[in-house]
Amino acid sequence: MSDAPLYYGDYLKLDRLLDCQDLESTRQGATAHDEMLFIIVHQAYELWFKQTLWELDAVLGHFSAEPVEERDVGRAVGHLDRILEIQRVLMDQIDVLETMTPLDFLDFRDYLVPASGFQSVQFRLIENRLGMDPARRLDIEGTPYKARFTDADRERLRASETRPSLFDHVERWLERTPFLEFGDFDFWAAYREAVDTMLANERRFVEDNPTLPPEKKARELKSVDRTAEQFEALFDRERYAALRDEGTFRLSHRAFQAALLINLYRDEPILQLPFRMLAALMDVDENLTKWRYRHALMVLRMIGTKVGTGGSSGHEYLRRTAEQHKIFGDLFKISTFLIPRRHVRRAMGFRFGADRGEAGESGARP
Numbered sequence: 001m002s003d004a005p006l007y008y009g010d011y012l013k014l015d016r017l018l019d020c021q022d023l024e025s026t027r028q029g030a031t032a033h034d035e036m037l038f039i040i041v042h043q044a045y046e047l048w049f050k051q052t053l054w055e056l057d058a059v060l061g062h063f064s065a066e067p068v069e070e071r072d073v074g075r076a077v078g079h080l081d082r083i084l085e086i087q088r089v090l091m092d093q094i095d096v097l098e099t100m101t102p103l104d105f106l107d108f109r110d111y112l113v114p115a116s117g118f119q120s121v122q123f124r125l126i127e128n129r130l131g132m133d134p135a136r137r138l139d140i141e142g143t144p145y146k147a148r149f150t151d152a153d154r155e156r157l158r159a160s161e162t163r164p165s166l167f168d169h170v171e172r173w174l175e176r177t178p179f180l181e182f183g184d185f186d187f188w189a190a191y192r193e194a195v196d197t198m199l200a201n202e203r204r205f206v207e208d209n210p211t212l213p214p215e216k217k218a219r220e221l222k223s224v225d226r227t228a229e230q231f232e233a234l235f236d237r238e239r240y241a242a243l244r245d246e247g248t249f250r251l252s253h254r255a256f257q258a259a260l261l262i263n264l265y266r267d268e269p270i271l272q273l274p275f276r277m278l279a280a281l282m283d284v285d286e287n288l289t290k291w292r293y294r295h296a297l298m299v300l301r302m303i304g305t306k307v308g309t310g311g312s313s314g315h316e317y318l319r320r321t322a323e324q325h326k327i328f329g330d331l332f333k334i335s336t337f338l339i340p341r342r343h344v345r346r347a348m349g350f351r352f353g354a355d356r357g358e359a360g361e362s363g364a365r366p
């Protein structure tokens with residue numbers, strides 16, 4: 001070890017970091033001023049992607065344990081909160097890039113073909129670590145996303161697809177929740193009873209309302225029937241399994257039940273942390289979707305409806321990824337099945353620990 005005092009530039013390897021901006025336009029003989037911005041914004045993204053992967057690996061480390069320690073759920077939430085802040089910075093960087101006008105971009109765009117942000121390995125690793133479902137990925141002009149990478153990068157991506165993702169770990173963690181059945185409490189039976197009571201009340205309310213004209217009454221009763229049907233799909237394991245096979249749901253039935261329980265009882269101290277974990281996963285997923293829309297809009301502004309340098313349909317392809325490339329979509333569907341607190345309180349006596357003095361050992365953890 002050298003005794004020389006640490007020097008700022010050496011520590012950060014700035015000589016290397018600041019020597020990585022080679023403008024393609026300069027190489028072609030006419031420097032395009034805005035290409036420097038284009039490169040630096042992309043490089044900054046890649047640095048933040050690296051940090052995001054670092055945080056995600058820590059979350060995966062905590063969640064690959066069985067059981068997951070409660071304090072580690074808190075730590076995982078901390079890492080996810082940091083990723084959320086990074087995602088906000090990434091969103092803001094688009095504003096910086098948009099100070100480049102479409103005409104400025106045209107000064108060097110042709111030199112970039114066939115390279116594209118589509119080939120960002122780290123972006124794909126983030127998607128895969130989070131748990132992007134390979135079956136839901138969009139092809140580019142009939143070729144799978146991995147086809148556009150070098151052999152070495154393709155191998156990294158293939159390996160990342162075979163490792164259990166955060167989605168897989170969270171699903172198992174939810175399935176292990178001890179709160180679905182404990183003591184005399186059976187969550188699913190109590191929930192079903194509460195839903196039936198709620199729907200019966202709604203139906204009676206419409207039927208007994210003397211001020212409703214017959215057509216309006218029929219319409220409202222139909223709406224109650226539609227709501228009942230949605231709940232039926234959840235209560236009927238086989239229907240749920242069929243919906244899962246066709247991609248409507250992704251979480252196992254038990255994991256979905258647990259996520260619902262955590263949402264319904266989020267105010268109970270024992271479930272506050274699991275609730276924060278689920279909320280953070282939704283926030284990360286939502287921010288990724290927001291970024292996809294924001295990037296797609298920027299692309300429309302920059303290149304209109306031209307094809308991308310990577311060969312996709314450009315804006316149209318990106319808009320479709322924003323709609324389809326979601327990872328924790330099931331957590332957003334939970335809201336369909338939430339019922340008002342008054343029904344939860346009346347029919348479902350979930351209490352944990354001191355206020356009821358039962359409900360499993362206080363150390364129970366999923």
Ligand code: HEM
Pocket residue numbers: 041042045046097105115116117118119120123295298299302303307308309310311312313314315317318321325
């Ligand atoms: C002038 C600015 C930009 C333009 C015109 C642009 C254009 C495009 C286009 C057209 C695609 C679709 C693939 C293709 O055919 O090439 C794409 C994909 C992508 N770009 Fe950009 N991009 C820009 C800036 C950025 C920046 C700053 C990043 C940050 C890393 C980025 C990351 C990505 C990623 C990750 C994809 C793949 C998205 C997916 O497949 O879901 N792009 N871009």
